[in-house]
Amino acid sequence: MSEASRESLSRIDEEFSTQNSEAALRLSKIDWDFKVRIVTNEIENVHPYPAKFISDLPAAFLDSLPLKRDSIILDPFCGSGTTVAEAQRRGYSSLGVDLNPIACLMARVKTSAVPENISDSISNVCKMMDKTADIAIPPIPNLGHWFKRPIQVALARLTAAVDAMPEGHQDFLRLAASSIIVRVSNQESDTRYAAIEKPVNASDVQSHFRRSCERLASALAVRTYELLPATIIQSDLLEVDLDAFSGRIGAIITSPPYPNAYEYWLYHKYRMWWLGHDPIAVKEKEIGARAHFFKKNRHTSQTFVDQMSRAFEKFQSLLMPGGWVCFVVGRSIIHGETIDNGAIVQEAGERTGLKLVYRGERNVLSSRKSFNLSHANIKKEKVIVMRKVSS
Numbered sequence: 080m081s082e083a084s085r086e087s088l089s090r091i092d093e094e095f096s097t098q099n100s101e102a103a104l105r106l107s108k109i110d111w112d113f114k115v116r117i118v119t120n121e122i123e124n125v126h127p128y129p130a131k132f133i134s135d136l137p138a139a140f141l142d143s144l145p146l147k148r149d150s151i152i153l154d155p156f157c158g159s160g161t162t163v164a165e166a167q168r169r170g171y172s173s174l175g176v177d178l179n180p181i182a183c184l185m186a187r188v189k190t191s192a193v194p195e196n197i198s199d200s201i202s203n204v205c206k207m208m209d210k211t212a213d214i215a216i217p218p219i220p221n222l223g224h225w226f227k228r229p230i231q232v233a234l235a236r237l238t239a240a241v242d243a244m245p246e247g248h249q250d251f252l253r254l255a256a257s258s259i260i261v262r263v264s265n266q267e268s269d270t271r272y273a274a275i276e277k278p279v280n281a282s283d284v285q286s287h288f289r290r291s292c293e294r295l296a297s298a299l300a301v302r303t304y305e306l307l308p309a310t311i312i313q314s315d316l317l318e319v320d321l322d323a324f325s326g327r328i329g330a331i332i333t334s335p336p337y338p339n340a341y342e343y344w345l346y347h348k349y350r351m352w353w354l355g356h357d358p359i360a361v362k363e364k365e366i367g368a369r370a371h372f373f374k375k376n377r378h379t380s381q382t383f384v385d386q387m388s389r390a391f392e393k394f395q396s397l398l399m400p401g402g403w404v405c406f407v408v409g410r411s412i413i414h415g416e417t418i419d420n421g422a423i424v425q426e427a428g429e430r431t432g433l434k435l436v437y438r439g440e441r442n443v444l445s446s447r448k449s450f451n452l453s454h455a456n457i458k459k460e461k462v463i464v465m466r467k468v469s470s
């Protein structure tokens with residue numbers, strides 16, 4: 080290597096190390112608990128999702144790190160799409176990957192415009208529901224326990240009508256339909272899995288659907304920023320081919336599934352059945368699903384170590400030089416043993432050559448723990464920021 084190129088490399092290294100110290104200082108000044116939320120965006124509440132980010136979290140990373148304007152922001156476990164929506168709000172293109180079809184539906188709708196003439200399709204769905212006489216009820220396991228017969232018929236009519244609408248309207252209508260499924264079921268609430276007697280009848284399906292469409296349209300319509308492209312890929316992260324994004328990712332901002340804590344497939348099981356997806360296939364590939372820890376050849380904490388190693392190998396080739404990786408992760412309890420998922424993530428990153436820039440901790444406020452089931456009971460999360468080296 081010539082003297083000139085050695086000098087230029089050492090200049091870049093110096094610049095990177097200054098940027099790292101400045102970023103670490105900015106990150107250390109953030110109150111990661113976000114006790115007082117300044118703004119709650121309407122699109123955050125269009126549909127429930129377990130263990131989702133409050134938007135302040137990805138916003139804090141996006142606002143504190145020196146990101147290149149043309150970089151793409153990736154959330155490899157994008158869930159309901161909080162990171163991609165916050166990236167879009169700040170003028171970045173983004174990429175989200177998630178295994179769960181309801182997550183991807185949410186992320187797509189939250190980053191899209193209100194479809195033109197959607198009100199025509201909403202009226203047409205309701206008209207079609209009124210006209211459909213005979214309808215086959217889909218063969219969904221244990222349906223009678225969770226849905227009264229007249230509700231089953233109304234939901235079958237609703238989903239068939241939605242499927243008959245123009246393709247560009249279907250995501251919007253399907254998300255509105257998905258958001259009412261627990262409300263019209265016998266399930267006590269989104270977080271309580273008991274079947275109870277509820278005062279719902281078949282006509283409520285249509286009225287709740289209409290209201291849900293109105294709420295969704297108004298939450299999407301208040302966005303005034305340009306809707307830069309957000310690509311959402313429904314896939315197992317460990318198997319997906321992301322070569323088209325090689326070297327183009329400026330920051331990865333994510334929260335992975337915590338082993339043996341939440342069950343995203345179970346939470347959305349009936350939504351998936353009604354919308355024509357197979358929740359059992361999702362369960363098989365879901366990282367950390369509790370079911371994997373109670374079977375023959377059961378998963379252990381080493382399984383999560385291996386999964387994170389595979390994920391970070393992918394990240395390394397996707398990141399541009401100097402790209403950032405931001406993780407928020409809580410601990411797990413597996414067969415009585417407490418597992419430090421933060422350390423697992425950090426070590427997986429360091430094994431692929433990433434440099435630790437910042438490590439902090441946040442308290443998960445009890446008022447925001449509506450999805451924190453007793454076996455999860457996560458009170459603290461680690462905030463970890465790493466960086467790909469300059470060359």
Ligand SMILES: C[S@@+](CC[C@H](N)C(=O)[O-])C[C@H]1O[C@@H](n2cnc3c(N)ncnc32)[C@H](O)[C@@H]1O
Nearest residue numbers: 131132156158159161178179315316336365366
């Ligand atoms: C903590 S949640 C992410 C929530 C997200 N930050 C939000 O704001 O909604 C973790 C996500 O990982 C997803 N997931 C689990 N296994 C996966 C896999 N093998 N590939 C891709 N995503 C997976 C789950 O479906 C879930 O949405």
